[in-house]
Amino acid sequence: MIIGVPKEIKNNENRVGLTPAGVAEFKKHKHTIYIQKTAGIGSGFSDDDYTKAGATMVDTISEVYQIADMIVKVKEPIAEEYPLIKENQLLFTYFHFASYEPLTLAMMKSKAVCLAYETVERPDRSLPLLIPMSEVAGRMAVQQGAKYLEKPIKGRGILLGGVPGVKAANVLILGGGIVGMQAAKMAAGLGATVTIMDVSLARLRYLDDIMPANVQTMMSNEYNIREAIQTSDLIVGAVLIPGAKAPHLVTRDMLKLMRAGTVLVDVAVDQGGCIETCRPTTHEDPTFIIDDIVHYCVANMPGAVPYTSTLALTNATLPYALELANKGWKEACKTNSDLKLGLNIVNGEIVYKGVSDAFNLPYTDVSKYLA
Numbered sequence: 001m002i003i004g005v006p007k008e009i010k011n012n013e014n015r016v017g018l019t020p021a022g023v024a025e026f027k028k029h030k031h032t033i034y035i036q037k038t039a040g041i042g043s044g045f046s047d048d049d050y051t052k053a054g055a056t057m058v059d060t061i062s063e064v065y066q067i068a069d070m071i072v073k074v075k076e077p078i079a080e081e082y083p084l085i086k087e088n089q090l091l092f093t094y095f096h097f098a099s100y101e102p103l104t105l106a107m108m109k110s111k112a113v114c115l116a117y118e119t120v121e122r123p124d125r126s127l128p129l130l131i132p133m134s135e136v137a138g139r140m141a142v143q144q145g146a147k148y149l150e151k152p153i154k155g156r157g158i159l160l161g162g163v164p165g166v167k168a169a170n171v172l173i174l175g176g177g178i179v180g181m182q183a184a185k186m187a188a189g190l191g192a193t194v195t196i197m198d199v200s201l202a203r204l205r206y207l208d209d210i211m212p213a214n215v216q217t218m219m220s221n222e223y224n225i226r227e228a229i230q231t232s233d234l235i236v237g238a239v240l241i242p243g244a245k246a247p248h249l250v251t252r253d254m255l256k257l258m259r260a261g262t263v264l265v266d267v268a269v270d271q272g273g274c275i276e277t278c279r280p281t282t283h284e285d286p287t288f289i290i291d292d293i294v295h296y297c298v299a300n301m302p303g304a305v306p307y308t309s310t311l312a313l314t315n316a317t318l319p320y321a322l323e324l325a326n327k328g329w330k331e332a333c334k335t336n337s338d339l340k341l342g343l344n345i346v347n348g349e350i351v352y353k354g355v356s357d358a359f360n361l362p363y364t365d366v367s368k369y370l371a
Contacts, residue, residue, distance in 0.1 A: 071092065075093065
């Protein structure tokens with residue numbers, strides 16, 4: 001198979017879809033790899049690194065899309081990439097369709113095969129290709145939140161861990177999944193007083209067992225959220241419904257209950273956000289203020305630490321990408337239920353229920369294409 005890796009062109013996205021080590025693995029299986037020049041520079045990989053691993057470098061993004069059977073990248077295609085995508089071309093990347101209808105309609109029009117990292121799912125309901133970036137984003141949420149609590153950036157002027165004789169900050173984390181757990185670990189490690197909420201009592205029991213003493217668990221419901229936000233300094237939105245829009249747990253009217261300078265970090269913003277007032281921002285312009293509340297809503301947070309993120313992502317995606325290349329997408333999805341759940345759009349039809357529900361568009365059972 002011919003694999004193409006374009007340079008990411010989303011604002012301040014420095015990750016790349018494949019490392020030189022990944023190229024070497026594809027070459028061992030007799031595949032051909034074309035990579036756009038300078039695609040790996042932001043992650044610390046030179047063109048020479050890729051050439052030595054066996055890739056062929058090409059000048060432009062259009063060349064990559066024109067020649068490749070399978071595109072391996074990190075972020076969803078943006079508008080200028082839409083015309084480059086070919087019918088029946090396999091795109092293996094993060095899509096987050098449910099949060100952006102224009103992308104969904106464009107991929108339907110392209111008649112490409114869209115296999116989304118974020119909905120590849122194991123039988124135990126874990127999301128192996130979302131986990132590494134969720135780990136990065138969860139830790140970064142607290143790192144960024146701590147920074148934006150500083151007074152010059154309009155935060156409350158609080159040091160997250162406090163100092164002897166001065167209370168630590170209160171951190172509220174909505175969602176006890178991978179993002180929430182990593183955020184809680186980071187905040188607790190910095191000395192903050194942490195509350196983590198979830199709707200699953202079993203999950204809360206697990207978190208209560210493994211977390212340090214400065215982390216407490218609480219059932220997530222509207223009453224508890226309204227109470228907790230009044231004394232929270234940093235609130236992290238860490239809710240995920242695979243392939244579907246996140247629910248709004250913090251509504252517009254709740255901002256009035258918060259103290260001026262409270263910081264909101266919505267990690268779920270690429271799935272529509274779980275904080276109603278959040279909208280996607282960029283690393284270039286990451287925050288905005290509503291009712292004196294600081295909102296940090298960068299949709300590609302791990303892109304700020306591309307070396308770590310690219311290696312972590314490729315560790316997870318490479319085995320699946322190799323299977324797709326070795327077997328072809330149809331056979332790979334027939335024999336691997338994880339990959340089957342990754343299919344979102346095939347030849348112009350939506351085959352993932354969460355996406356069709358988000359926009360009230362027709363749904364087609366994926367078995368039509370795997371029979």
